[in-house]
Amino acid sequence: MIDLHIHLLPGIDDGAASPEVTKLMLERARDLGFRTLVATPHLPGPLNDRxxxxxxxxxxxxxxxxxxxxxxxxxxxxxxxxxxxxHRLERGEPATLGGSKAVLVDLPFGAWPQHASETFFALQTAGYTPVLAHPERYADVQRDPERAVDLAARGVLLQVTIGSLAGVFGKAPRRTAEALLRRGTVHLAATDAHSAKHRFMAVPDGLERLAEIVGEAGVERLTVPGPRALLDGGVVPPVPLASPGRVGPLGIVTRLIRRPSASDVPLPVRPRRGQSGERGQN
Ligand SMILES: [Fe+2]
Structure with a gap:
């Protein structure tokens, strides 16, 4: 699998706090079946030299x-x-994914910016493919999933966070991710992991829930050919809802992942409401 969205670099943002954590994240990613990771530190504004x-x-x-x-x-x-x-990208700022023409973008969780549609369109006009990170986590999309469905219809790619399907962020993101998947508007799935803890621990459950909705072939498309095509400049179609007959035993999912054993990882801890942890991170 390919993880297109992970805060892996040590000491850069609210992701890996040290090289030791980075190493642990790399080991966990490998154990789960990821072979390519795109490290995606936050970029809140123009990329300066420092x-x-x-x-x-x-x-x-x-x-x-x-x-x-x-x-x-x-x-x-x-x-x-x-x-x-x-404009910054057109001037050569290297803010794309792995040197491709795809740009992973996020929005404030609480307030959908008025300029969003216009800016997505400007990115496309400039020749870039916008990828909206975790649409299921924005309050406006939770209230009205059609907001994200509209974007997808206009060529914005939607990336769900795998842990959302396992309930890592609570009920609303889970319900919204499922609604978007059922509308056939999701293109990519990624961990958005900030450490080796909750979001990684939730990957097996998240992939299983994904498979129940889009089928095993759908899970594979969200995590292997989809991200590969994106990095190679190809077309990434949304993954359709699985027809009932195609949701079978989780052969592909269980081949893609190796569940961490109890001996090498701590038990998953689901943060409670209001408790600090990855849940509050971007
Ligand atoms: Fe992120």
């Missing part, structure tokens, strides 16, 4: 840690969707 230099150093170190594990790591960003983002 941040770029820090990211480059952390990326070099991460690749050194990943090489013995047989895991490929590429560099990307999770860029805040700001009105000037299309």
């Amino acid at each position: 941040y770029q230099a820090r990211v480059d150093r952390a990326f070099d170190l991460t690749r050194e840690l990943a090489a013995p594990l047989g895991v490929e790591v590429r560099l990307g960003f999770e860029a805040a969707l700001t009105p000037n983002l299309p």
